Amino acid sequence: MQPGTSLPQLKPRHWASNHYRRERMEWIKCSDQMPEVGRSVIGWNGFAIVQVKYCSNxxxxxAKGRLPRFESSRGxxxxxxxxxxxxxxxxx
Incomplete structure (x- = not known):
């Protein structure tokens, strides 16, 4: 590959049944819908993709501390x- 050339954009090929969207897995915007409390999901924060759990304390x-939030294995x-x-x- 020549310097300065970009890699081709790859589309996700994961397929799974879920009740959130169509059969094909897609990113869901948090402002549109949040996961169920207690559910582990894949999250994106603009910098990294991490497996997180949406939970409440x-x-x-x-009251702010009791609001649902995303937690990873690091906090x-x-x-x-x-x-x-x-x-x-x-x-x-």
């Missing part, structure tokens, strides 16, 4: 703008 001291994950369901695990 019912034991928080403040609270701020700035998520898009998400999509996890793909189905591979079949046998």
């Amino acid at each position: 019912t034991y928080a001291k403040t 609270i994950w701020d700035g998520c703008t898009y998400w999509m369901p996890l793909p189905e695990p591979p079949g046998e």
Whole structure:
């Protein structure tokens, strides 16, 4: 590949059944729809794609702390703008 040439844009080829959108997996804008509380999803915050869980902390001291939020294995994950369901695990 020549320097300065870009890689071709690849389209996702993951297919899974879900009740959020059509059969093909697509990014869902957080302002349009949020996942169910307690559901693990793939999130995008403009910088990284991370597996996160949309959860709420019912034991928080403040109302803001009890609001649902995205959390990763490293803690609270701020700035998520898009998400999509996890793909189905591979079949046998």
